[in-house]
Amino acid sequence: MEPYINTFIKKGRKNLQSYSNFAKAEFIIKPIWIYIYHSVCELEFKKELRHSILVVER
Secondary structure (H helix, E strand, O other): OHHHHHHHHHHHHHHHHHHHHHHHHHHHHHHHHHHHHHHHHHHHHHHHHHHHHHHHHO
């Protein structure tokens, strides 16, 4: 049982290391994507809003 636990801990450490590297990359990339996504959504929303205002004014 003991050696099994040791290998498990070693594997866990290795996974944690690669995960933390991935998380760092993810942390750098994600905000950019979120920003782009929000900008696009905002533009679409403004278009919709403008359109509905025009319809109401008529």
